[in-house]
Amino acid sequence: MWLDDGGEVPVAPRVAPGSGQDVASPAQIQAARDRHRERVARVMARRQAPVIADVVAKGGRVVFASRLAPMLSAELTPGAIRALEKRPDVLGLDLDVPITSLIEEGTEAIRAHEVWGDGLEGDPGTTVAVVESGTVYPSSAYLTWADNLPRARL
Numbered sequence: 001m002w003l004d005d006g007g008e009v010p011v012a013p014r015v016a017p018g019s020g021q022d023v024a025s026p027a028q029i030q031a032a033r034d035r036h037r038e039r040v041a042r043v044m045a046r047r048q049a050p051v052i053a054d055v056v057a058k059g060g061r062v063v064f065a066s067r068l069a070p071m072l073s074a075e076l077t078p079g080a081i082r083a084l085e086k087r088p089d090v091l092g093l094d095l096d097v098p099i100t101s102l103i104e105e106g107t108e109a110i111r112a113h114e115v116w117g118d119g120l121e122g123d124p125g126t127t128v129a130v131v132e133s134g135t136v137y138p139s140s141a142y143l144t145w146a147d148n149l150p151r152a153r154l
Contacts, residue, residue: 001084002091003051003070008043041067048072051089058083 024032044067051072052062058080064073070091076084084090107113 001051001072001074001093003047003072004089004091005043005047005070006089008047009040009070037068044068044070047089051084051087054084054087055080 044065047070048065052065055062055072055074055076058077060074060076060080062072062074066072081093081095085093
């Protein structure tokens with residue numbers, strides 16, 4: 001679920017190494033980034049709190065609340081989904097739906113068996129495709145940019 005941040009997210013500081021008196025050390029740059037990250041986290045917590053309370057009041061369960069983006073993942077009843085869609089601070093809901101793998105159909109469509117028959121099987125250590133289900137997995141390598149991202153039990 002995507003939330004309205006209310007325009008409260010502070011702009012990231014523009015602290016960079018410079019020359020002369022404008023020199024910032026790596027430690028100063030990291031400290032500025034950390035302060036900014038904490039300001040964003042406080043805004044997110046404040047903006048998410050009423051929605052989280054509403055989710056719980058409607059019998060739902062918050063699975064993940066981002067510290068750095070206006071985003072929640074929750075398990076909800078159909079009634080709770082309809083109610084949350086009406087909240088002005090909820091910009092949108094992405095529903096998780098079961099998906100069916102089409103890997104067999106895909107390999108047939110690209111005629112992979114023909115090249116496999118010629119001994120061209122590739123490197124088993126090479127990723128050929130990434131299949132996204134729409135579910136937020138906080139442990140995903142794609143989210144490693146978010147230091148201190150809380151880990152949810154999924």
